[in-house]
Amino acid sequence: MKGESTGLIIGISIGVVIGVFLAISALFCLRYHRKRSQIGSSSSRRAATLPIRANGADSCTILSDSTIGPESPVKSGRNGMSLWLEGFKKSNMVSASGIPEYPYKDLQKATHNFTTLIGQGAFGPVYRAQMSTGETVAVKVLATDSKQGEKEFQTEVMLLGRLHHRNLVNLVGYCAEKGQHMLVYVYMSKGNLSSHLYNEETEPLVWDLRVHIALDVARGLEYLHDGAVPPVIHRDIKSSNILLDQSMRARVADFGLSREEMVDKHAAIRGTFGYLDPEYISTRSFTKKSDVYSFGVLLFELIAGRNPQQGLMEYVELAAMNTEGKAGWEEIVDSRFEGKFDVQELNEVAALAYRCINRVPKKRPSMRDIVQVLTKILKSRHNRKHHKTLSGTADEVSIDVDHPETRISITEHRREESTDSIADSTYEV
Structure with a gap:
């Protein structure tokens, strides 16, 4: 009798445990199917994507030349991914x-x-x-x-x-x-940088303006590397991915290949021939210094007015044998300048570019270093002009290289009837 009651108790206990288990399982199944039905309903309508915004250093809320009207956003939602x-x-x-x-x-x-x-x-x-x-x-x-x-x-x-x-x-x-x-x-009304470098119908970009464009691009990359959280590597810096607005301010475009730093020995090589970091090609490892290499190529492109896909770097290496990477870079300068450039400034920018394309990534400067060097070059230019104007006055002048008065006047370098049409025919983002 005692054994029967013990067995009964054990049986009831097992039944209760099984019942609780089945009830929990049923609850999970119900929630799972309800969630699936919600997802299916959402998927059938349409999908879009927008991630959470994170502000970084030197961020700016200026979105365009024109004001973005409040009526443009017609639909919005809550935080999250689509x-x-x-x-x-x-x-x-x-x-x-x-x-x-x-x-x-x-x-x-x-x-x-x-x-x-x-x-x-x-x-x-x-x-x-x-x-x-x-x-x-x-x-x-x-x-x-x-x-x-x-x-x-x-x-x-x-x-x-x-x-x-x-x-x-x-x-x-x-x-x-x-x-x-x-x-x-x-809308970037002046099109891409490449069209201004190589299209014979456009007025050639003067040297002074090219250095300002280089600084703009460097600041954009510095933000990606040091201001964005997590940092971003662009991976496709080239002149056709640099767009120019009405004021000829340069902005980096086309982030389709951008990623965080990584090594993937099985991944296909992505990017544009002529701008690719040799270290990335050999190791499949792309880092911030891969962008620095591409930026160095872009600097030489601005200096020489020669396409990287048509032997620019071979041209640079031949010149470097004579210059030792420091002075004498005038031999590769763009003939469209017609001699109108500052030799000292040219050699400083070229020396910086040569450091950027160093075969050893660790020896390349950071984008922050590059921004500092280019800013110093432009401040020195301003001070030289200021001192010349004052006929020998040696007062130091602190300036903002982005101030409208210190940026090169581009009025004489614009041809509205030609550059706008070129922008429309070469726009690439």
Whole structure:
């Protein structure tokens, strides 16, 4: 009798444990199916992406030449990533800090049914758009057959949603509907740097302005390396990815290849021939110093006016045998200057560029060091001109190299009828 009661107690205990287990399992299953149904419902509508914005050092809220009207953002949401990228609910897809979502029909109307083509990049076509609020923007449309472009779309939105600096081409908004993915940027009215260096129809960029452009690019990269959290490596610095606004201020564009520092020996090499760091090619390791190398190539491109894909670096190495990397760089200078450049300044910039392309990454300067050197060069230029004007006055003058009065006057170097048309034909982001 006693044994029967003991067995009964054990049986009841086991039954209770099994019952509790089944109840918990049922609860989890119910929550799982409910969550799946919510995700499925969100996915069927559409997906878009916007990450959380994080401010870094030297951040700037200036987004474009034109004021971004409050009516442009027509849809917004709460903090978080979109379902399209990470599987979260659509209601969390837009950060509260404010990247707007544009309806497809608005962009269709603003581009006159996508007929205002101004450029064609690897990502897809780029259109000029006149919004109902009056601002002009550039709309980059992902090519429907581009699988790699889809990854780059994700990367650009994830990064540019949180990166804000006056020397980066900021993301104004996005659109993800009707099977299309589009990025909306500020419109850079002077096109890309490459078009100004190589198009014979444009007035050649004077030396003084080229140094200012170099400093603008350096500041953009310094922000990516030292101001962004986590740091970002651009991985595709080249003249066609440097865009110029109405004031000829340079901004870095095209973040489709950008990543954090990493080593992946199985990954395919990505970037543009002529600008690629040899260390990256041999080790598949890309670091901040990979961007520094590409920037050094860009500096030599500004100095020589020669395309890196057409033997620029071989040209530089031959010259370096005579200059020892310090002086005598005049032999590679762009003939379009017609002798109108400061020899000392040229050699200082070239010496900096040669340090940037050092085969040993550790011997290359940081972008912060580069910004300091270029700033010092421009301040010295200003002081020389100031002293000459004052006929021997030796007072030290503290200046802001970004002040309108200290930036080179570009009025005589603009041809509105030609540069605007060149911008429309060579726009690439």
